[in-house]
Amino acid sequence: MAKATNGNSLAGKTALVTGAASGIGRATAQALRGEGARLILVDQNAEGLAEFTGADVHALPTNLADRAALLKMTERAIGHGWGVDILINAAGITGQGSTLLETKEEIWDLVHAVNSTAPFLLIREIGKHMVEQGKGGRIVNITSSSAHRALSSQTSYGASKAALAQLTRIAAAELGKHDINVNAIAPGLTRTPIVDRAFTPEALAQALVSGPIANLLQRISEPEDIAAVALFLCQPVSRQITGQTVHVSAGAIV
């Protein structure tokens, strides 16, 4: 049954979401679908994407660190015939946490390939498509609190997310005249496999109340907390917001 339309419905829109097999990307895809958007889902985890079923979903399993594969995927996404109105860059990796003096080039390159080069290529390719469509568009980049503070052992991750934060502002400056809004969400600690891999439950509880990544509300975010803001940034109600970073971090960055 068709969902009742309202002023903030995304019915008739198509969202391409990366990182959709897990965590924040998956929750964001579900939130957009809940408002009526069709989904083009991208992740290297094909099994995770297969959990989304239905005629309004098109899955394109892709390793975003492989530039040729990424570019082929964008051609297939655009060629699918739905158009792309919304781009969510949520795929990301932390790499092995290591101090700057011990960071290997391979880790630096891989983390940048996924966290900043892939979003750059996607914004370029999907941005051109949005301009050609002439219907405006929305782009949301998932950065991190780590883009906004200096933490030891987050060399590759922090630098790659800071690149994406600046790319957000530059894209907003260039695409605004085409009615394309480009914003970032900087999550703090959020309950997803990335965090499960990095912390024991005890270490996580401690990190939330004291130390460099503690937050004012002393609690972890859920993927749905980030997805709710991503949805808002794709809806008509937020049409005057562009070039911004929304910190959804329970006050980790104030």
Ligand SMILES: NC(=O)c1ccc[n+]([C@@H]2O[C@H](COP(=O)([O-])OP(=O)(O)OC[C@H]3O[C@@H](n4cnc5c(N)ncnc54)[C@H](O)[C@@H]3O)[C@@H](O)[C@H]2O)c1
């Ligand atoms: N969880 C947190 O605390 C937190 C905090 C700040 C920012 N973030 C950011 O949020 C975004 C989503 O992370 P998450 O926490 O949901 O983690 P996650 O591990 O649950 O999800 C990340 C997804 O990206 C996909 N991915 C990774 N490398 C890929 C590649 N080369 N090609 C295609 N897909 C790839 C993974 O398969 C996975 O499905 C990331 O950009 C992450 O940096 C997370």
